[in-house]
Amino acid sequence: MATENRAIGTAGDPEVVQNVTHDADYQEASTVPDLPSGWKYRQIRIFGKRLPWYASPRTQLIFVSFVCFMCPGMFNALNGMGGGGKTDATLADNMNTALYSAFAVFGIFGGTFVNKLGVKWTLAFGGIGYCIYAISLLVSVHASVSGFNLFAGAFLGICAGLLWTAQGTIMISYPSETEKGKYFAWFWGIFNMGAVIGSLIPLGQNINVTVNATVSDGTYIGFIVLMAVGAVLAVCLCNANDIIRPDGSRVILMKNPSWQSELKGLWETLRFEPFVILLFPMFFSSNWFYVYQQNAVNSAHFTTRTKALNGLLYWLAQIIAAGIWGNLLDMTRLRRSVRAKINWFVLVVLTFAIYGGGYAYEKTYTRASVKATGFQATDWTSSGYVGPMFLYIFYGFYDAAWQASIYWFMGALSNSGRRSANYVGFYKGIQSVGAAVSNNLDARSLSFQKEFISNWVLLAGSLIFAAPVIFMKIRDHVAVEDDLAGTDETIADVLPADHPEKLGA
Template sequence: MADSDSKVAPVMATEKPTTPPQLAADEPVPDFQRPPGWMYKEIKLGRWSAGWYASPHIQLGMVAFVCFLCPGMFNALSGLGGGGKTDAHLADNMNIALNSTFAVVAFFAGTFVNRMGIRLALSLGGIGYTIYTISLLVSEHANVSGFNIFAGALLGVCAGLLWAAQGAIMMSYPHEEQKGRYFAWFWGIFNIGGCLGSLIPLGENIHVKANVTVSDGTYIGFLVLMFAGAILALFLCDADKIVRRDGSRVILKQNPSWKTEFIGLWTTIRSEPYIVLLFPMFWTSNWFYTYQQNAINGAHFGTRTKALNGFLYWFAQIVAAVIIGPLFDLPQFRRSVRAKGAFGLVFALTMIVWGGGYEWQKKYTRATVASKDFEPTDWTTPGYVGPMFLYMFYGGYDAVWQGYVYWLMGALGNSGRKLANLAGFYKGLQSAGAAVMWSLDRDKMPFMNEFISNWVLLCGSLIVAAPVVFFKIKDHVSVEDDLRDTDGTIEDVLPEDHPEKVRAGDHNI
């Protein structure tokens, strides 16, 4: 019998099982019947079936709405530049603290999510966003820089848990052939939060053409919605309750201990060391937000126009996600072919979109916008349409980049445990890169230098990741390959009362 973390005798990778595997966690159950209980009762809207509460698409939809209300609103607030303030110095310091703790916590966040469960991880994440916004509101009436930095650091911890949980759900709940569409669905709902959140400061400041700090009402609106997201997270199901339409379950490790989870971080890298070639893409994936939000939107536009730009930026993300997500799942092409085609598309977009950005950035500097003679651009200013579309293309590009990274990670496996670790690595490196960029912006790095750093890192990280794209993406990852540790054993993935476990006997695979 295996150790306490597994109730199944391990099978060495070099051995052949005495009996062929009858059933695995992500394989359909013949003559599937849903388990008893309210979670598995059919939800019907007229003649249309919405599935059941503990189904992947219902749960992913709920997670998307949690992110809609928490990081979605945070994105809308950050998109104004400087956290809604005219001076970005405080927001820069808060974001340095945020991303520094995020970078550390996110590396281990998959471990914590695997232990504490999806619901608690997401709810704690929502609380962090709420406290962050409260600190910005209080800073409008008193000097509470210590509280502001603490709120930023706390949000880094909480957001690390939230995004590791979200990443594991989005990549492990759907079948392999559905992961692109699930990304599109999640990313679209999530960024509706950014769109609607941008309407709050737009409505509050509709007549403000100058560049001023947003009102108290704007901050209060954000924090109420963020708190609602934290409460909504408590109504989610944990991953072991999820049943897909064909009866298959999410691959999990039964009774994980802290020891096995921390070892799992190392084995994820040791078993597939080529994953480190994706790390530059992870690092770069939030690097450009600082430049776009502070150097473009925050520096060059008036308050109401910043809010409009934010709305258009997040709307472009929705459109791009809806287009690119289904393309990742095109059944006419093998997954390995789709990976290569998407690589070419992302590289081309990098050259086109950022090439246009170079032409725009040549027009102004930090000294230009700091001049007393500088007039912030309003939507009534002649020539506004050009930078408006550029900012929208930046938003669409972000969705394509993030979607491609998520899809690549999802193509490397289906195990919820493994993908939680990958999501942790992704968010950790992403946040480390963002912390560096926020510190450079705080130290008044020239806008053109910020721009060049983005373009170079994006192109360079794609080149580094190319071997993974061209040689390591498989058309299918089998259950046995997904569950096998580097010591040659196969993890036990199901509790005793799962239908698959009952049907398959001792589940010896």
Template structure:
């Protein structure tokens, strides 16, 4: 799958100068005086995948944000997540080629199934020891999520015009995290009077299961990339008659054509490393059930706040894209030092041993989990909120960076696969660190060091490799398509006259 874009200025101001194909997918959707565009348009399809992610990974994030996936014993979640991210790492790395081969719609629908089964296994584990089922559910979700996120990355990075890639991230990330916020309100509502640390109710898990299943069904109604037409008439470039062999070759071509992407691999690796520490080493370690749910809500709400200002800044037309890349580098490095410095100041206060949970029989001298009414609550609450903002800023800058390396859907699908594969490999390692009870301070140090170090390693890409515009010739370089396949007549004529498209 590949996408081609015009120059930023032309794409956003060009009047509609083409005739849309016949069919319901291309008829205008109007609500009163508002013309929302047509069904097979990039922004409608981005909205749909955002709602799929609202229901599936959004609810999953809310569940994970409780620490231990809602269970006071984090061992079950640690083992499931090790299985999850181990398979995710393998499948995710190859998922770009798979999505190019089977299409976005099938990849998304299959991807949504794993989230439902994962939550079902958690519900069963509350009542009966089903270790085998838990591990299977985690491993299956790794396969499913690998395909879902590769398809999502393809849409978010290759469908929009160059001038709006940051805004597309904002739209997607905001809707997606509204799902996590709603998901966090479910355990908050069902446990509002629970002031001791305990496993969430069955009703909480059932609500997650229903919503995730709905998301898997919704994915079936998303268009494949060959149906998409942008406002200027351009189409998403697809590899004609892709084979498994051509897609394996395509992954190699992605690295060969942009070897600088290897410098981004440490950023990919560390991009989910912090979840384990934040969710288990802070939220689950310190707070009771209802307070964990409140923190969870604030974490995902903070992501919406951050995405709303980050996307427009990344697209700021007053500065060339190469200049914005340098600004993004400085911003992300500064944010890393400030927020994780605050995390270090807080972490000095406690250890894994000092927060071992109170148990009247097994540990009568144990730690009594904090409630939101606790006098010292506001400090870690704001820290957790800023951790959420940091997550959105990190993911947004990385997605924007990958999207700035090209507009080709095939290339960007492979980059999304590399991103999710390495991200998941890192997650598998850090969940195992938590399983073996690595000291919290060591977990924090690994986060701070990896994040800051990976930014410095990626700095040459930010500083030297981001172009202000990618031409259609560059995007078509590794596919058997021509400009005639993807450009409408009025843009083809302009191209023949020597304009850069």
């Protein structure tokens, strides 16, 4: 079990040295002195192993992972088939344009809602929109309800902006600095398992559909039920002020936040670290490529059952990539600043390798050719299926690597729950602006080639913009006093309960 001596102290005061263990299982399972009384902090032994208390970072991460498993996980499975499961993607494009336009606004201000209302109720409200979105798609199969569809898209945008900001706050502010990559891996694996299982629903129900057709009513009903369960599950979460880490410290929050103080906090977040603006192009491009991959590749070129299989493989690749990235980013044998630089170089290589292969495939068809009479959709029994299948798998792998990197970069800038909520709010809001524009361009029938080129250029260009942050601003450790700047908290509020400075030593 590896340990290090870490100095903790306020400016001008003698530093107090504490031992910090890097064994995650030991940290989470060990007894923490002076835990408050009550069921949230009670520890249970199973087969001789002490489980983490309910209001611990790990338990809460598991809960939020299953909320996202049921809600956005099922949403991803449905949209991963292209067109929301319909053969014509125009309706889904218009719904998603409304969705991401609303998402952009409520994502940017999502941190304000999370800090004011708490993660539990923000997540619970956020889950409702996914269920309504799936209901509107089911209704649209049997009647023309474009008004309801657009409302469902916009309402989901509001809900998703709040849900994802709350989720991101938990994922990057609850864990210790040495576990932020692992927490992403755990979350992304559970969350995308929802998309994997969600992909099995249309695959099983359309196993014999060897043409390109709209999925069955039963597929939509299955998604609706699971999404509703996810919204209810969110009520079981704790709020951030209840969370106690294994070392006894708490998440840094604003005392008695008001709407005015939280809106002001958006500006203070940028003032604290203005270089974060250089990550905005990475934020913008992080959902841009979904429209091309799901509509221009999967929906356009494959039979219904093969689209479902491709979606299954895509989300499985995300789980594998998240596990690899999360653990490598937390590898303590290299300093965090070094890991950040290596990660940047690896992303550059993957961007040109995977999208180079994508360019070779994109040249084989056009938007006009797939709509022409006599076009034969590719089935998994077709002789030319293996190459596009692996390309789609690598697209999924790359997506998880990109998202993991962004979350880890944000987590490396701050450990504060308040600042993390605002960082994630900016991330999800700007991400959604990109997704709204991308969906709108697809609805206007932009050529597949131009869609593809826009993906490649945005991803490569955003890495260039992000380089100064990654090479100059990511430090090996963020001091507690730096995170407390601009809050009502003192260092005593966030030190471990048995810390010498807190005990008056």
